Amino acid sequence: GQSLEQPSEVTAVEGAIVQINCTYQTSGFYGLSWYQQHDGGAPTFLSYNALDGLEETGRFSSFLSRSDSYGYLLLQELQMKDSASYFCAPGTGANNLFFGTGTRLTVIP
Amino acid sequence: GAVVSQHPSWVICKSGTSVKIECRSLDFQATTMFWYRQFPKQSLMLMATSNEGSKATYEQGVEKDKFLINHASLTLSTLTVTSAHPEDSSFYICSATALTSGNTNRVFGPGTRLTVL
Numbered sequence: 001g002q003s004l005e006q007p008s009e010v011t012a013v014e015g016a017i018v019q020i021n022c023t024y025q026t027s028g029f030y031g032l033s034w035y036q037q038h039d040g041g042a043p044t045f046l047s048y049n050a051l052d053g054l055e056e057t058g059r060f061s062s063f064l065s066r067s068d069s070y071g072y073l074l075l076q077e078l079q080m081k082d083s084a085s086y087f088c089a090p091g092t093g094a095n096n097l098f099f100g101t102g103t104r105l106t107v108i109p
Numbered sequence: 110g111a112v113v114s115q116h117p118s119w120v121i122c123k124s125g126t127s128v129k130i131e132c133r134s135l136d137f138q139a140t141t142m143f144w145y146r147q148f149p150k151q152s153l154m155l156m157a158t159s160n161e162g163s164k165a166t167y168e169q170g171v172e173k174d175k176f177l178i179n180h181a182s183l184t185l186s187t188l189t190v191t192s193a194h195p196e197d198s199s200f201y202i203c204s205a206t207a208l209t210s211g212n213t214n215r216v217f218g219p220g221t222r223l224t225v226l
Contacts, residue, residue, distance in 0.1 A: 006141040008119075033215065035217075040222075041219070041220070042162070042165075042202055042219045042220045043153065043204075043217045043220055044217070045214050045215060045217075048214075087152070087153070092140070096143075096155065096158070097143075097155075097215060098155075099152045099153040099154075099155075101151060101152045102151055102152060
């Protein structure tokens, strides 16, 4: 079967750094994507790791270790607008993405 | 960048009626579109994969006769919720894969919030 683990909730202070971990188990694996979703909105693409290592996109970075079936999203210089749900989504083949329940990030002043 | 639109953005209907949701890729062609359903504070659950010119592939547990999917063109897929009931009230989101700047990205539509009374 397929499974995915992320923390359900994280709270961090504005300006701080937060790391959201993701461990997954899928029948096929075609890279790990991260999406941000604000309440009432659609998911927006943040980052994608096809290979092991770190991908950096502005304040956001994502890491993947395929051998450990593990990845994380790192958010730096947190801003209030970063309060949202964050989903890691392993690609499971045939263009499919498997979404977990997401991590709800609350940024406090 | 690549944009996916959905219409309507929200709809309220009576129990037993049918509702059609449109998903369009605005500036790219999408041979494959995906339909998701999301209940409050839960994950996106893939309902079906819509392929242009062929029958959709439904996920286990999703009734294909209740959720009718048509992908008649490379830019349009529709989801029709037939004989809707209150338990069908949810946030329906479509997505497509777009090739932008040499990378393949999954683009999501803004979603359609369905409320069945």
